[in-house]
Each structure stands twice: as structure tokens, then as C-alpha cells.
Amino acid sequence: MCATLLPGNAVSVAAADGEDITITMVESLTSAERTAIIREIADKYEEEHPNITIEIISPPLENADNKITQMLMSGSGCDIVEARDLTITQYVNNQWIQPMDSYLDAWEEKDTLTEAAQQAIYNTGDAAYMMPYGFLWRGLYVHTDWLEEAGIETPSTWQEIYDAGVALTDTDANRYGFAFRGATLGYMYADTVIWSWLGTDQLASTDAGYFLKDGNGATIFTLPETKEALEFYKSLFTDCSPADSIAWGFAEMVQGFIGGTAAMLIQDPEVISSCEADLEEGTWDLVPFPTGPSGQAVFPNGFSGWSMTSFTEHPDEVADFILYLSNAENNTYFCKNYATIPIHTTAAEMDSYFEESHFSIYMDMANDGDTYRTCSAPMKYNVFAAYKSEVDTMYQKWLTDEITTDELLTWLDDYWTQAYADEGEKF
Known part of the structure; x- marks a missing residue:
């Protein structure tokens, strides 16, 4: 490749050299409604990056993690996997996913990540193996x-x-x-x-x-x-x-x-x-x-997020898309429609939904840590x-x-x- 992507940059390497690239991501917590939201954001990304195609694989919910494990063990077929609090350690220990620290460090929106998001990012230690998309309190x-x-x-x-x-x-x-x-x-x-x-x-x-x-x-x-x-x-x-x-x-x-x-x-x-x-x-x-x-x-403190596989051939483009999914605008939209607790401190400013109606109980719980x-x-x-x-x-x-x-x-x-x-x- 003749260009280098700055992590978090909106311009992809592929756009610079004209190479057509397909990024394949695999969901874990699959539902038709949620997949449609991700597809909507992915379509927007494809419009801005015409030579990148985002392929979403959505296995049935009950065996999705087994499917992801099989794909990771094979070392091919996916660039992004949905990692969960229940699976992230296994993926890291087996070296199936890789850190994204360099991309995260250069990301202009990292400073608005919540404390919970920071904890999830570094859940397995000092390296950033996952970018969470939200939290599932009960x-x-x-x-x-x-x-x-x-x-x-x-x-x-x-x-x-x-x-x-x-x-x-x-x-x-x-x-x-x-x-x-x-x-x-x-x-x-x-x-x-x-x-x-x-x-x-x-x-x-x-x-x-x-x-x-x-x-x-x-x-x-x-x-x-x-x-x-x-x-x-x-x-x-x-x-x-x-x-x-x-x-x-x-x-x-x-x-x-x-x-x-x-x-x-x-x-x-x-x-x-x-x-x-x-x-x-x-x-x-x-x-x-x-x-x-x-x-x-x-x-x-249930959480899930997106991880980059250790065998992807397009790490710069993969990281760029993960951070696109994770920016404040897209994450707030995703969390409102999927009803998860957002990863950015600015979410309530961007949409009053998070302080209103049924969702407001989570804000009440968050304010009573005792x-x-x-x-x-x-x-x-x-x-x-x-x-x-x-x-x-x-x-x-x-x-x-x-x-x-x-x-x-x-x-x-x-x-x-x-x-x-x-x-x-x-x-």
C-alpha cells in the first residue's frame, strides 16, 4: 500500500490507493432489529468509503459465540468479532484478537469515553483489545x-x-x-x-x-x-x-x-x-x-464490543470502521435504538432519551452507588x-x-x- 492511515482518521487507506476491500464482522448478541441498526451505520460508512464493503454475519443468538470461536480458531473469515465480558479473556489468551492502542491513542473522541467504557477497554489488562459499544445493566x-x-x-x-x-x-x-x-x-x-x-x-x-x-x-x-x-x-x-x-x-x-x-x-x-x-x-x-x-x-456490568482479529489483512481499515461505529454520534444513535447504556459522557447532551422515560432508571441506579x-x-x-x-x-x-x-x-x-x-x- 502506498498510503498510511492515521488511526481514527476518516479517510481510509483503501480510498487513497483505490483497492477494493471487504471487512467482515460477526455478531454475538444477534437480533434482527439490532443488525438493522448496525447495517444502517455501515451503509453510511460505505457511502463515505466507496471502495470498502462491510459484510455482517449474524449467527443465531444461542450458538453465536460458538460460531465466532470456530471462525477464530480457523484463523480466517472475519476481521471484526463481537467480544463480550464472557468471551474477551478467552479471545485474548488464545491470541485471536489484537490490541488497538495505537488507534485509540490517536482518536480525537477518546476523551469523552465514560469511566465504565475505559474499564471495559482495558478489562483484560493494559492493552485495548475491545472497543465497547454499550453496557447492559439489569x-x-x-x-x-x-x-x-x-x-x-x-x-x-x-x-x-x-x-x-x-x-x-x-x-x-x-x-x-x-x-x-x-x-x-x-x-x-x-x-x-x-x-x-x-x-x-x-x-x-x-x-x-x-x-x-x-x-x-x-x-x-x-x-x-x-x-x-x-x-x-x-x-x-x-x-x-x-x-x-x-x-x-x-x-x-x-x-x-x-x-x-x-x-x-x-x-x-x-x-x-x-x-x-x-x-x-x-x-x-x-x-x-x-x-x-x-x-x-x-x-x-454486562458489556460487549468490537475486537479486531489478529489475522485480519486490513488492520488500518478495520480499526477505522470500529472507531466510526464508536464515535459519539453513531454510538448515541445505536444505544438509543438498541437501548444500551452509551460509552460517551456526551450522550445525554446529544439525546435526552437517556434521562427520560423507562431508560431513566439506569441513571438513577448509576447515581446511587451505595x-x-x-x-x-x-x-x-x-x-x-x-x-x-x-x-x-x-x-x-x-x-x-x-x-x-x-x-x-x-x-x-x-x-x-x-x-x-x-x-x-x-x-
């Missing part, structure tokens, strides 16, 4: 018409969710209190209940939420409060959720709420748009995440990838009484005690 979706009909106040604690859920459950009418997630990533919901019982002050680190503070590798799974939290969590399934929710993933639990099967749902802000489209205004609401006995509401905390599993451990493939099966065995609570806790404690023994302290 809230409580409720059918307010169901609650009003039953004379029940909107729940603000886990116990109130359970009490309301039991009262609203009518199996003969196929109406249940809670949309339970028993399939893929269901364990993350158990984690939030446990952390809300314990509080984050007992934890070694909020990015290693299975280990105790000053515990020399001791895990949370030996505490009586953890057992109590797990048994409470199981009661949500047995007492106020459909039996078939043992197999519910994201799509099924959302449909359970929107379709009128379940009164309450814990989910991310991306569900706002589905509720606005399919439910009558005034019949539903989104309220802050529930607190536990600790007085805290603890949930994952109550609303974020936490995650120990994702920096190499064994986390294997853990993800096993833990949901163990939870399903427990929920269906194939194993006891004590047996599940022993398995969890043994797993992470061994991880600490093998890999040391990674927090």
Missing part, C-alpha cells in the same frame, strides 16, 4: 396492570418479587409470577441473587466475585448465606415460574413476559424497545434492580471458558433435584478452589 420489568389488579405494590427487593410472584401465579390460567432463565447463562441469575445476599464488601474483588476478601483463595460457596440465597433462588423456579422455564434462554424469557405468561422479568435495557412495540403503554414498567438482605442490588453495585465471575481465569460450558448443566441438575444444594455448592467450591490453586490470584 432492571425489573413488571406488568403493572397485573400488580394493580391484585393490589400489590411494585417489588423493590428479591423477597417482594417472590411474594408477589406466588400471589400472581395461577397455573390453571397459565399465568406465573416470574420469568425464570433455566437454560444458557441461567447461572448468572443465581450469581446476582447470591451477591445481593452477601453484598460486595465480602468479596475479594468485584471482578472475581466467587472469592472472599482476605480468604487466600477461599470461595463464597462455603458460606451459609450462599446456601440460603441458592435455596431462595430455587424457590423462584418451583413456586412462581413455568416448569418449562428450565429450558428458557433470553428469547423465551422475554417472550414469556411480553406474551403474558409471566408477570415479572429481570433483563437488560435492550428489552425496552420490545416492550414499547408490543405492550400497551401504562400496562408495564421498568424499575430498578431488586435489593437483597445485604441492602445492595448486585448485578453484572445500593447498586456491579460484579462479575472470575473471568480472567483460563478455566472460565470451560466453567461456562459446565455450570448451566449443574444448575439444571440441581433445579430438577438430580443433585442437592450441598452437592452443587461442593462442586462450585471445588472448581474454583482448584482454579485458584492452579492459576493463583487473578484479582
Whole structure:
């Protein structure tokens, strides 16, 4: 090539030398609505860069990460992959993606990135392996018409969710209190209940939420409060959720709420748009995440973003497009339409949506850091990838009484005690 792209520059190398280039990006959190938003921004980029084509691959949601892993292992077929808080460490450890520090350092919009965005960028260490596009904090979706009909106040604690859920459950009418997630990533919901019982002050680190503070590798799974939290969590399934929710993933639990099967749902802000489209205004609401006995509401700081593969043949063009997706204008537009928390501090100035209507609860939660905390599993451990493939099966065995609570806790404690023994302290 006869030209050099300055990172973050709006002019591509390809535009300088006339080479036709195709950039292939692969989504993880796939939905038709979200893909359409990305396609819209990509089309705009193609208009400004006529010799660059953006190809978007959108595997089915439930196996998208497996598809991405296969493509990365093959070392071909993609230039950009969607990395998540659950997958980024695996991608870095296997050298499937490469740092973008030089591009980010020269980017004129880096100074308006939020603190949360900075933390996500450097989640795996000192190098910038990902540019996040937004954050997925959880809230409580409720059918307010169901609650009003039953004379029940909107729940603000886990116990109130359970009490309301039991009262609203009518199996003969196929109406249940809670949309339970028993399939893929269901364990993350158990984690939030446990952390809300314990509080984050007992934890070694909020990015290693299975280990105790000053515990020399001791895990949370030996505490009586953890057992109590797990048994409470199981009661949500047995007492106020459909039996078939043992197999519910994201799509099924959302449909359970929107379709009128379940009164309450814990989910991310991306569900706002589905509720606005399919439910009558005034019949539903989104309220802050529930607190536990600790007085805290603890949930994952879920994030996803775009990473450049280590084998792309066009790193300058790929980085340019990633930063184009990530500029304040495009990110604000994307986050409003996809309902995620933006990465730029200027988002609320650019669009009042982020301080209004249903989305405003996330601003309220962000302003009350004493109550609303974020936490995650120990994702920096190499064994986390294997853990993800096993833990949901163990939870399903427990929920269906194939194993006891004590047996599940022993398995969890043994797993992470061994991880600490093998890999040391990674927090």
C-alpha cells in the first residue's frame, strides 16, 4: 500500500490507493432489529468509503459465540468479532484478537469515553483489545396492570418479587409470577441473587466475585448465606415460574413476559424497545434492580464490543470502521435504538432519551452507588471458558433435584478452589 492511515482518521487507506476491500464482522448478541441498526451505520460508512464493503454475519443468538470461536480458531473469515465480558479473556489468551492502542491513542473522541467504557477497554489488562459499544445493566420489568389488579405494590427487593410472584401465579390460567432463565447463562441469575445476599464488601474483588476478601483463595460457596440465597433462588423456579422455564434462554424469557405468561422479568435495557412495540403503554414498567438482605442490588456490568482479529489483512481499515461505529454520534444513535447504556459522557447532551422515560432508571441506579453495585465471575481465569460450558448443566441438575444444594455448592467450591490453586490470584 502506498498510503498510511492515521488511526481514527476518516479517510481510509483503501480510498487513497483505490483497492477494493471487504471487512467482515460477526455478531454475538444477534437480533434482527439490532443488525438493522448496525447495517444502517455501515451503509453510511460505505457511502463515505466507496471502495470498502462491510459484510455482517449474524449467527443465531444461542450458538453465536460458538460460531465466532470456530471462525477464530480457523484463523480466517472475519476481521471484526463481537467480544463480550464472557468471551474477551478467552479471545485474548488464545491470541485471536489484537490490541488497538495505537488507534485509540490517536482518536480525537477518546476523551469523552465514560469511566465504565475505559474499564471495559482495558478489562483484560493494559492493552485495548475491545472497543465497547454499550453496557447492559439489569432492571425489573413488571406488568403493572397485573400488580394493580391484585393490589400489590411494585417489588423493590428479591423477597417482594417472590411474594408477589406466588400471589400472581395461577397455573390453571397459565399465568406465573416470574420469568425464570433455566437454560444458557441461567447461572448468572443465581450469581446476582447470591451477591445481593452477601453484598460486595465480602468479596475479594468485584471482578472475581466467587472469592472472599482476605480468604487466600477461599470461595463464597462455603458460606451459609450462599446456601440460603441458592435455596431462595430455587424457590423462584418451583413456586412462581413455568416448569418449562428450565429450558428458557433470553428469547423465551422475554417472550414469556411480553406474551403474558409471566408477570415479572429481570433483563437488560435492550428489552425496552420490545416492550414499547408490543405492550400497551401504562400496562408495564421498568424499575430498578431488586435489593437483597445485604441492602445492595448486585448485578453484572454486562458489556460487549468490537475486537479486531489478529489475522485480519486490513488492520488500518478495520480499526477505522470500529472507531466510526464508536464515535459519539453513531454510538448515541445505536444505544438509543438498541437501548444500551452509551460509552460517551456526551450522550445525554446529544439525546435526552437517556434521562427520560423507562431508560431513566439506569441513571438513577448509576447515581446511587451505595445500593447498586456491579460484579462479575472470575473471568480472567483460563478455566472460565470451560466453567461456562459446565455450570448451566449443574444448575439444571440441581433445579430438577438430580443433585442437592450441598452437592452443587461442593462442586462450585471445588472448581474454583482448584482454579485458584492452579492459576493463583487473578484479582
